[in-house]
Amino acid sequence: MPETQATQPHVGLFATCLMNVFRPNIGFATVQLLERAGCRVSAPQQQTCCGQPAYSAGDDDAARALARQLIAQFEPYDYIVAPSGSCMGTVHKYPEMLRDDPEWGPRAKALAAKAFELFTFLTQVRKVNIDARYEGTFTYHDSCSGLRQLGVKQQPRELLSSVTGLSVSEMDDAEVCCGFGGSFCVKYPAISEKMVDDKIRSIEASGADTLLGGDLGCLMNMAGRLRRKGSKVRVWHAAEVLAGATDGAAIGEEEAR
The missing domain is CATH 3.40.50.11810 (Rossmann fold)
Known part of the structure; x- marks a missing residue:
């Protein structure tokens, strides 16, 4: 049976910093691909950087703060998808970054489990x-x-x-x-x-x-x-x-x- 809106997976689009500022066309293309794959797509308006620059520079406190903010933004969705292996790789580091936090550690692990780079999501989850x-x-x-x-x-x-x-x-x-x-x-x-x-x-x-x-x-x-x-x-x-x-x-x- 074809999926209805109620049964379609709801994807949160992670609009990465560079894409948002320099190349929005990638975001529009990503939405098209996800919708053609039978997904509902939303882009949380309060999302910010994944924290990769801070994490790479050794500013762990800033990185963890950004991680918590992003987790809170994307928890309501069935999946979080980004057209960037770099940013999504950072999301997959959240469980390690927040491992000593009894509240946010489990939430980070749950988000990482449903976080996908775009091409992996299209081939392995939706099989488009x-x-x-x-x-x-x-x-x-x-x-x-x-x-x-x-x-x-x-x-x-x-x-x-x-x-x-x-x-x-x-x-x-x-x-x-x-x-x-x-x-x-x-x-x-x-x-x-x-x-x-x-x-x-x-x-x-x-x-x-x-x-x-x-x-x-x-x-x-x-x-x-x-x-x-x-x-x-x-x-x-x-x-x-x-x-x-x-x-x-x-x-x-x-x-x-």
Whole structure:
């Protein structure tokens, strides 16, 4: 029987900071994909940062405060889903961050159990069929947090294999860091620049005309470097391609429009 609104899973969309500020189109694409997967989608208005920058900087008190706020916002939903392995990886750290808190520790564990990166949710929870078209050849960058913390590797490729007109040409070192690393690129700019230049060479050597990925920070880093190098490779979040939301400017092209 088809699901009714009353029986559809209610998903809380975690609108990550970078997406909210720099690339709302990813959020709109995510909502489309979730709704096509038979979900009701809401975006809690009081949600804030997941706490990753504070946690990475060693400000545990600030990170825990942000974690508690996010837990409270998303507890009412059947699932919490984000188009970012980096942010969702942080949510999965909440049980450890709050392990000594008798109230929030169990709540953190319960939220982490229903928290999913978008492509994992679509393939493993909802088992969707993709109906989209994109003419081109893509290469895929595996972001560090999604890959190593959440095991996001085959899920986006499985979904992209169903996109009409799209073929794949895997780059060498697809699993190697692009050099963004949140505050890493600010603290160690010379090392970060070398890493992204190595990544750009791998992208260009693949022969692909399109770079896809699942974390906006990485994609912005690589898109900016590609443009500065005069590359014609276009950069999209994979959710945008899967949703058919590629009519506008690609990542890194916004300022030219």
